[in-house]
Amino acid sequence: MTGGNRGRGRPGTGVREAILAAAEAILAEAGVARLSTKEIARRAGAAESSIFYHFTDRLGLLQAVVRLHLPLYRDVAEAVVRDAGAGSLRDNLTRLLDGLDAYYRRIAPILAAVQADGDLRARFAERGADGAVGPQRALLPVVDYLAEEQRLGRVRADLDLEPAALLIVGAAYQRAVFRHLSGEDAPAVAGARVADALLPALLAR
Structure with missing residues (x-):
């Protein structure tokens, strides 16, 4: 610059x-x-x-450009946390996945820019070293949601919440990256199908 x-x-x-x-x-x-x-x-x-x-x-x-698009995910995540216990776990997971996917698709060029520039990458890592900013922040609303579902008995009591949240966020991120690289018209795995694949690991027995 x-x-x-x-x-x-x-x-x-x-x-x-x-x-x-x-x-x-x-x-x-x-x-x-x-x-x-x-x-x-x-x-x-x-x-x-x-x-x-x-x-x-x-x-x-x-x-600042990233923050501009945060409502694409934040609003969905807050609604799902608020509505935990209502509707099906599958529908809630699908909403989370689709909200994350929309967010990551909008910021994919910024993530690529940071990765492509050594100085940017180093300074981004430095600013995010204390955990106050950075991609790990995307896990927090998902952990909150899973914790509430766990409290309600709909998610396994022994579920390790952070790795489970990482799987959900990672799946959404991969969907967004594939769409970014292949074009918006390229076939994409639906959020509901991803939710179906994740559900067996989450559901209380």
């Missing part, structure tokens, strides 16, 4: 959103190689200094 002189004063209203949209469009079209502050500013119709004002650095910008 190229540098630029930081301007004085507060950027105008809507600039932050325009920068996020421009960064996401560039990543989807051309990947991290074209993700320069000059190109983002040109696409956003903003001053280059506005990027540093709002996001501090390149990693901050990418993390």
Whole structure:
């Protein structure tokens, strides 16, 4: 990401959103190689200094794009935790898997950008070392949901919740990656079928 002189004063209203949209469009079209502050500013119709004002650095910008799409998963996860015990375990798992899949499909270009850039990867790992940020955070709502189902007696009492949550999140991530690599029109394994494969390991006997 190229540098630029930081301007004085507060950027105008809507600039932050325009920068996020421009960064996401560039990543989807051309990947991290074209993700320069000059190109983002040109696409956003903003001053280059506005990027540093709002996001501090390149990693901050990418993390902001990821947060932009968190509701795709967070809203589903919160609803499933709230509704634990209602409906079937299969339906709840399918909702979780589909919410995670939608989220990961939107952020797949950002994950690829971080993996492709050694500096970004190292700084991302450094910022996530304390567990406050990073992909491991996706496990927490799933663990919460499984714990509530376990308390209600619908999930095995001896189930190790973190590995089980990892299987669910991992399955959703793989579905999203396959779709990203193969194109949105490529055949995909339905979330309900993935739920059916996971259920025997989860159900209380």
